[in-house]
Amino acid sequence: MRWRLIKTEPGAPMTEPDEAYAQDLTKSVVLTKLEDLVAWGRSNSLWPFNFGLSCCYVEMATALTSRHDIARFGAEVIRATPRQADLIVISGTVFRKMAPVLQHLYDQLLEPKWVISMGSCANSGGMFDVYSVVQGVDKFLPVDVYVPGCPPRPEAFMQGLTLLQDAVASDRRPLSWVVEGDAVARVPAAKPSQRDLRTPERMKATHLAEPTSVGSAPLSTDLLRSKSTEDRVK
């Protein structure tokens, strides 16, 4: 969809009536497909379901708080009931005993609904290849975005969220795998993985942080460190 903003200038000469009419139209009328408009609206108002499983939920909750402020992406309206939410973040380990409950909650979410799998456990079982853990939530739910990490940083969760927003805005889903009957199939036009897309850019970082000094601590350190510390470090 394209938006246009036209400034009116007081001293400008009057245009012919037909032309003025056309200009007026471009100022006040937006032409788009309904599908696109809805997708745009949806992508900027994802309402997550207040649901957490384990450690990852703490990092997800951190993304809601002031430092990371997920409200910037229009996704801060946490709903306590699945019937009011359209996004469920599987933040944590999917337990055998919890899986039926999770399926039930997912079924209660109203369409259209999206799933973010947050953290290694939800992605694949992660380090818990053990009798009580389902080896990835995609064994029974379709997943739109996988966020890696154990647990992922709040920033990683937010990246996952914005990726989902991009996908919702272009409304192509499901994005990677679908569960159909007993079979799990890959969607033909799946998006390339972020790993593949970003590898060239990431490989450019040749100067990695040295573990022997806090001066090279990650970006968030610089943001958080107070002025006085910065002076002293120098």
Next chain:
Amino acid sequence: MSDVAEHSVSASSSEQPGVVRELVARFGADCFYQETVDAIPNLWVPKNRLVEVMRHLKEEIEGPFPLLFDASAIDERLREHRDGQPDSDFTAFYHLISLDRNEDVRIKVALDDDDLSLPSLTGVWSAANWYEREAFDMFGINFQGHPNLRRILTPPQWEGHPLRKEHPARATEMDPFSMSDEFLDAQQEELRFVPAEWGMSEEAKHTDFMFLNLGPNHPSVHGVFRIALQLDGEVIVDAVPDIGYHHRASEKMAERQSWHTYIPYTDRIDYLGGVMNNLPYVMAVEKLAGIEVPPRAQVIRIMLAELFRISSHLVFFGTYAQDVGQMSPVFYMFIDRERLLTIIEAITGGRMHPSWFRIGGVCQDLPEGWDIMVRDFIDYLPARLDHYDKMSLQNGILKRRSIDIGAYSTAEALDWGVTGPGLRATGCDWDLRKKRPYGGYDQFEFDVPLGSKGDCYDRCVVRVEEIRQSLRIIRQCLDNMPSGPYKANHPQATPPPKERTMLDIETLIQHFLNVSWGPVIPPGECSVNIEATKGWNSYYLVSDGAGMPYRNRIRTPSFPHLQMIPLISRGFMIADLIAIIASIDFVMADVDR
């Protein structure tokens, strides 16, 4: 077992600890004394005398043992090094603690595979109920006389008992998980709460009770936890907590990880406690292997553990205030937590789960500039805490919602196995860091904050005051950080120091084996108990002289704390229950493991 009596008492009576002498004097040759590395006396008793011995220890003996600290079992069938212990297929053990004596004792009972049954101790300790259900679930031991012996951690229709050696460990060894409609319906049906199964009537003279299912997904239950409530109007008549939705099988996991590679799993037990979880585990391994930790490593450990105590308490404080109706405090506290995690990140490279402690020390030395960051933080936080004091603790609504709500006495706390801040809120001055200084805590000055009423408000105030005390400890770490190595120079310290590996072949081989297969820890048993963020956390390790633990029992504080909820919520409203749950400060991984 028939042959327990044949062993009689092993060591001469002068070498035995006092409590063993007293018990042997009373119960005679039926008891058998076993020594372990942790210097906790182990006494094997025949199962027909178990209840008698326990009742004596709890009620009759001078300097009684009021706290049933832990109870579980060991599957002994594949264990090779059992020198001098009575024959046993399954050993049930009970870990008791006496506050008067400041002593522990571990009572063990040998069980035969053909007759896995024991008298229940639910009549002696209230806390025994869930521990026995857990032992039933994990090993299939029958506790005769238990009021409702059913599975607690695994789903109701689970086949087998996971901690028995023949039960598969990996999900990938079992049939792949699939979610059919029939499976979903059957599982959901099993979770249906049937009041009659819990001895609840559905009606009384004046009213019909309502039954409300809270959880396993509810914004106020702090994770996947479920309580079934019996309600008269909005007043709670009774409650049944239901756990096991967060069972990650950490104890089974230990039996296949090397001693070294198990460390990351400990981080995820109390997932707000970070490296605090590593501490009891690595200390227990060090005790088994006889490793002395250098002073610098000890102080680094204490500093990081206390930083994580602050981090955990900040999350508690914020969510507690939120659960009783204050929306904004949690945002303030998460900002502080974020500052704190920046320090953790600069030192360890991780945020929530650094897995940074090592057998024999820590992962690496402190980075240059760490002291500036830490000093900045401990100078910054006290003023914030003063602000929170005004904002939250002095707030009239918060006070009215939590004072005199969910109170219990010291005696009740001990009977139900409550430890940590929840115990100190009742006025019981018992902090392991003071009473049994471990890992170097005897070198530090700090106070132990106490409550008096044991209600929700006291539990909150005690934790907030503990933040200030932790800041004091961290300041002392900062001002007195010793120099020297950050890891012990010991063959079992993992990973071993790299420097000499290129110089001689012996060290190279040692290094290679320790890194690829992990260290081999001498056979023995050892438990270490620490004052963790939420209460007492102990690891009871059984080594069979292999590269991995034979049995790893994790005693977590939150497990008994949740069991107590019905006692302290009867007669209150549902809204009070939310305050009670918030004041307990638990995470489900710390309950179900």
